[in-house]
Amino acid sequence: MEKQIETGIFSGSFNPIHMGHLMLAGYLSAFTYLEEVWFVVTPHNPLKEKESLLPDDIRLEMVRLALADYDNLKVSDVEFRMPQPSYTIDTLNALTREYPDRRFSLIIGGDNWSLFDKWKDYEQIMERYQILIYPRPGENIRIPKRLRKSVQLVNAPEVEISSTFIRHAIEEGKEMRAFLPPKVYDYIKKNHLFRNQESGIRNQESGIRNQRSVL
Structure with a gap:
């Protein structure tokens, strides 16, 4: 059997995707065993x-635009095609079945690691998949010795950029070009997203409904 392609799963709402996301994924693909990083866009949760x-x-379109020029960074809509609510273990298992030529690892932040024992079937995740934890500002990450074969803390640079900060700044009319991938910045500006959200959403929903970029 040929060597499986080492692939990291980076899930998030990406609302919007920003340079911090790309810097983290770029670091992981350059300085760890990962050959590719897949951005899994999480769907709306009607309950939340x-x-x-x-x-x-x-x-999804913004992530597709952000990753268009990167061969080792890709976007997936796998969770859009799964019964809801779906959980991380379901996503990882579905991808493993669909792509047997790949070995998937889960990428999470230190904030999520502190709550990991509350996740559905978290023990199965650790048994079946490698976990890469990246630092978040203010988080003191500890990995018990017994878990260090499957859980690894990566020394990625801490980037204090959040999608929430960017959304609020855009709403206030701030210039956010330096914080966003160029194509995403242009897309947000063209469609008045976050600043005049309702009209931007109405203009775009029909236009990109059939343009999903699927792995």
Whole structure:
């Protein structure tokens, strides 16, 4: 059997995707065993609806635009095609079945690691998959010795950029070009996203409904 392709799964709402996301993924693909990083865009959860969360297809399109020039960074809509609610273990198992030529690892932040024992089937995740933890500002990450074969803390640079900060700044009319991938910046500006969200959403929902970029 040929060597499996080492692939990291980086899940998030990406509302919007920003340079911090790309810097982290770039670091992981350059300085760890990962050959590719897949951005898995999480769908709307009807039970936890947020007015600030853009529709699934718009967020997927922004990630597609951000990654268009990177061969080792890709976007997946796998969770859009799964029964809801779906959990991380379900996503990892579905991808493993669909892509037997790949070995998947889970990428999470230190904030999520501190709550990891509350995740559905978290022990199965650790048994079946490698976990890469990246530092978050203010988080003191500890990995018990017995878990260090499957859980690894990566020394990625801490980037204090958040999608929430970017959304609020855009709403206030701040210039955010330096924080966003160029194509994403242009897309947000062209469609008045976050600043005039309702009109931007209406203009885009029909236009990109059939343009999903799927792995």
